[in-house]
Amino acid sequence: MPGLNAVIAGATLAALRASWEVVGVHDGFDGVLFPEEYADGGVMSLDRRAAEALPIAGSALGTGARRDPFRIRAVTADNAVKEVDRSDELLARLSEAGVKAVIAVVGGSAITGSHAMSVAFRLHRKGLPIVCIPKSVENDIAVTSLAFGYDSALGYATDALDRIRAAARDVRRLAVVEVPGAEAGWLALQAGLAARADAVLIPEIPYDIPSVARMLRRARDEGHPPSLVVVAQGATSREAPGEAAAPVSGLRKSLSPLSDLRFGEGGRVIDRSGAVAEALALELQRSCDIETVPLNLDHLVRTGTPSALDRQLGLAYGAGAVDAIEQGRPGSVMAFQPPHLGSVPLAEALNRVRRVPLDGDLVRTAAAIGLCLGHDKGAGHER
Missing domain, CATH: 3.40.50.450 (Rossmann fold)
Known part of the structure; x- marks a missing residue:
């Protein structure tokens, strides 16, 4: 940190x-x-x-x-x-x-x-x-x-997103980049705004895949090929706004004391980072016919000078x-x-989280410049 x-x-x-x-x-x-x-x-x-x-x-x-x-x-x-x-x-x-x-x-x-x-x-x-x-x-x-620790992480994430966006535009691909934010979307939204992302998906606003796909296709058709979608680790879709806790076997509980019960068995039991970007990239590629690349910045922004x-x-x-x-x-x-x-x-x-206010300046700025936040409202595209 x-x-x-x-x-x-x-x-x-x-x-x-x-x-x-x-x-x-x-x-x-x-x-x-x-x-x-x-x-x-x-x-x-x-x-x-x-x-x-x-x-x-x-x-x-x-x-x-x-x-x-x-x-x-x-x-x-x-x-x-x-x-x-x-x-x-x-x-x-x-x-x-x-x-x-x-x-x-x-x-x-x-x-x-x-x-x-x-x-x-x-x-x-x-x-x-x-x-x-x-x-x-x-x-x-x-x-x-x-x-x-937040200010440093914000700087690292913005710099990385700038580079990823430029590289994705050069090869005509869409980068879907996951950043930390299990409960709150501050890092995703502020870094996404700074890097001029095409869409930012945060836990406070459940996203709708068809709406995001429509925005991306519209941008492409208007001559502005989308290149960057930023997603917070805890973002969820409207179709599945919450994930039921998986039953925990005694053996798994013993072997995985820090497990995240929302992700069941398998490789994501302890470290869920990257899972959302992978799933979202696949859905967007299917919906938009745009080649997508999932990336994960989680551990990269948690360290450094x-x-x-x-x-x-x-x-x-x-x-x-x-x-x-x-x-x-x-x-x-x-x-x-x-x-x-x-x-x-x-x-x-205890038991409280500082979340992005939906009536705050960050969300209003995103809507004003046409940044998609996961639904049709404010899903324009400006370049």
Whole structure:
């Protein structure tokens, strides 16, 4: 995630100025529960020199397994898989190490993201002073207008879409490009607008294949061959606005703790990215008689060198979390509502998603320039 090291540096430098001792735990709480898996015992000391030496890109603490301390999977003596609550053990180990408060970086509505916030909330209710910092390349965390990482992802996605659109136009093909956005279409819509896509499909507006196909055929007939359709990962069609959860066998649940129940068995059980672009490209090729190419930008926009804004925002979030602890506001999540950075109770952020407003400026702009949003309304084509 772009900007993670900026958050670590901001929190470390602010905490050191408050005369705190700072340590970093690898991969969420895994470094505490599974110290044997790390060369440094799962915990690294953070001083001023270490903070200032952090590279701009990447994460010094990792974003790996991040297992749920309330549901750690273990194998019994008879080779059965069961889930064990090790949260009390986690709290005991943190207490033994002298940890007085925790700053946790949590994601948005993705499976591991929303779950990480709920885990933090449950640990706080068991007595752990914790402040969360929101990260999301989908910008879908309800309590903040801008999660760190989003600005960088938007820049990466726009640059990639520019290149893809140019290449697709040269070879007279239609690129169907999927970007992150399981619950909200901010990244798809803003990057799609910036790259002058022919259509953008987002979770907030169920799309209609015949309507999209008509727009694409009309553009082609008018001498403007369409070249780019951007689709958010969570976009759904009007014909199938929601997908029923698949029954979960005990074996699959044991082997795939992070599985997405909406996608049944097979290769998409854990990682659904790319599935929507593949299905949509096939449907559009059948409906439009245009050769389509499905592409997926998911993991490409989740890493890299952070933008200047994300570097500043990361530092501010880290320092702000330290201030929230000093001011006696544990059990909270940092919230940026320009121009103010503050905190709100964790309970206000749980089970909520920041979605694109259908009466907002982005949707109105799309309609005004003829960008198709998945239905006939505003499905014109302007070049």
